[in-house]
Amino acid sequence: MSESSGPDAEDIEELMRRGHPYLADTADAVVEAVTRAARAAGDRPRIFEIGCASGILSSRVRAALPGARMIASEELPELASLARRRLEGTGVELYTGPFCEWSEPVDVLFSGGAHHHLDTAYLGHARRLLVEDGVYVIGDELCPEYCHGPLGERIAAAEVIRYAGGYVLTTTSEWADYEMNGTVPDAAVAMERRRKQALWRWYRFVVDQAMAGGHYEVAVAELTSTRDDLVTGSQAEHKMSPAIVERELALAGFVPRARHVIGPPDDPSLQSFHVYELVRG
Numbered sequence: 001m002s003e004s005s006g007p008d009a010e011d012i013e014e015l016m017r018r019g020h021p022y023l024a025d026t027a028d029a030v031v032e033a034v035t036r037a038a039r040a041a042g043d044r045p046r047i048f049e050i051g052c053a054s055g056i057l058s059s060r061v062r063a064a065l066p067g068a069r070m071i072a073s074e075e076l077p078e079l080a081s082l083a084r085r086r087l088e089g090t091g092v093e094l095y096t097g098p099f100c101e102w103s104e105p106v107d108v109l110f111s112g113g114a115h116h117h118l119d120t121a122y123l124g125h126a127r128r129l130l131v132e133d134g135v136y137v138i139g140d141e142l143c144p145e146y147c148h149g150p151l152g153e154r155i156a157a158a159e160v161i162r163y164a165g166g167y168v169l170t171t172t173s174e175w176a177d178y179e180m181n182g183t184v185p186d187a188a189v190a191m192e193r194r195r196k197q198a199l200w201r202w203y204r205f206v207v208d209q210a211m212a213g214g215h216y217e218v219a220v221a222e223l224t225s226t227r228d229d230l231v232t233g234s235q236a237e238h239k240m241s242p243a244i245v246e247r248e249l250a251l252a253g254f255v256p257r258a259r260h261v262i263g264p265p266d267d268p269s270l271q272s273f274h275v276y277e278l279v280r281g
Helices: 009-019 023-041 056-064 077-087 122-129 149-156 172-181 186-212 216-229 242-251
Strands: 046-049 069-073 093-095 106-112 130-141 162-164 167-169 254-262 273-280
Touching: 009 023, 009 216, 023 056, 023 106, 023 130, 023 254, 023 273, 046 056, 056 069, 056 077, 056 106, 077 093, 106 122, 122 130, 149 186, 149 242, 162 172, 167 172, 167 186, 186 216, 242 254, 242 273
Parallel strands: 046 069, 046 106, 069 093, 106 130
Antiparallel strands: 130 273, 162 167, 254 273
16 A cells, blocks of 8 residues: 555554554453353354444454354444445344344444444433343443542432533533523533543543554544544544443443453553443343
8 A cells, every 4th residue: 555545444444453552452352341241141142233333343253253143233334335345254244224223132232432422322222122131342432531529429420411512411400401591510611621631631642652653644533533522512523531421321221240441550541441341230
């Protein structure tokens, strides 16, 4: 591949794995968790991936579990086309309809990098699809934790998690005020300011690592994500803290069975990648 030609979509995925810190480790952790849960489910577990992109993770899980029924879902046509090409002949079923319209029960559900792009309303459907002892594995890049002190207490006590133009509201009364008057509480504004500061430290590290390794395509992609993520309420990219994600999961009826933090254990500002193993509460 010449420098002038630029990488295609499948190349970019591989470049990101080589040039993005902790991304490959997170993918490995997701595959390991899914494989372990599926083996515990029996001889022919039903496994479903939400948002498979080009199908890399589904193909890896399929290789580890050739006897499983494997369904990879991808709604975006350009990505579904890549997945169809990658998964051809593997026995993986490609589902391109809306996730909310899939109705067959599954033993193991998983997503790798899709959760923070989805409306969290999907979690209710995800929980309904899982059999009673099923497992949902989420691997995702989140914003390193910024909900400390009173802001952390605010999230831990949240009766709802709702987004008002990107600001996090935690009570039904806050949401009612926002819908009626456009009011956003000071605590939500302070939380968003903290989010942006934590994101900047993280993205700066990622871009520096990519540049140091000569992975310029990765650096450019991350700079684009930085721009999008620093816009409050961006539809392209909007990473929240682990505390917020975990509260959303709890409110949706999921209970954590295990949590794996990928990254340096002594530096929370660089702990962006998380893998959760969840069961129905």
